[in-house]
Amino acid sequence: MNTVADLILAGALVAVWLTAGLLADRLSAARSARELRRRAATLTALVAAGASVFVAVPVVTGLLPGDSAAPAAALASAVPALIVLTASLHRLSRVRRGAGAFASAPQTPVPPGLRAAAAHPMMLVPLQVTALATLLGLPIAARVVEVPGADLAGIAITVVGVAVLAIGVRAALRHSRLSVLVMAPMGRSRPRVPAGIR
Template sequence: MKPTADLIVVGTLAVVWLIAGLLADGLPMTRTAADLRRRARILSLLVGAGAAVFVAVPVMALALPGPSSAPAAVLLAAIPGLIALTAGLHRLTQIRWSAAAFATAPSAPVPPALRAAAAHPLIAAPLQVTGLAAIVGLPIAADVIVVPDSDLAAIAVVAVGVAVLAIGIRHAMRHSRYTVKVIAPLRRFRPE
């Protein structure tokens, strides 16, 4: 019964963080400020749910009898999850507040600066990396991979490292593309 419970809780962790990562990926592509505010609110709730699942892992491991591999399975996802909870949640709050300034005009388009802020790498990248790391934790939770003496765990960590690098580069390039759209109009107008 314990491996089944471990799989359920680690699978829930992976699903919540992956959904949050996918939603964060589409955040800068919203059309209106009201929609951006709504999506940022939903994303904040998903991050909170992901944090609650992180807390549920050791509680479940202590509550059920027998050894549990769930704490070891979510250990890889803990660091990017912590970054998502600190830096990412702070940025999401700023985006929600900034988008709330357009509450009187619900169909107002998203300003370029707010779109660039929504594309910041510290919002989507930690969410996606946390979901990816939680997926890597699934075989550990199922006791297919034993962490201390497994070569497969090392291969999984290297694969996650390469994926983290790719995700980081992708989000940094996307953020710089949106930032150029904010700065470019300022350079066109020169005082005479």
């Protein structure tokens, strides 16, 4: 049994994905285009690091003698991480490119449309759900919870399910609020008709 190695691998997953989830939550709060681009680039690097740790788990456990709980611990967060890699990463690269368009004026405030894109639920929710799911892997890696069929695992999955619902509702409300700001300037300004044309 390699409990220490399992905990190191599970802890690395938690550290990387939890940091990514927290940074994703603050992405739309960037004050300038340069800051948004920097945050988006850091978040992209964290996602790449998280994917690398996923790949490292079976490689490391295959090299070590004895049985390992690390693959089962990593499996808890594999599905949301796959959504991050297929959907969220694409949206994140669009935000990074959009912020990069202001490279000649880096102190430009973030446009409302770009801020709304940085808060899109399909980007935030998978990242934060992956972070929560990696936390589920810690008791599995420590062999406190046996997979499958432990009562504690069922309780943990229920709690995470409620948290996922809360994260989704919060992200949808934030994106909706920021999307309204994109349309607000159009509603406030009316085209002025020159006096000679009236």
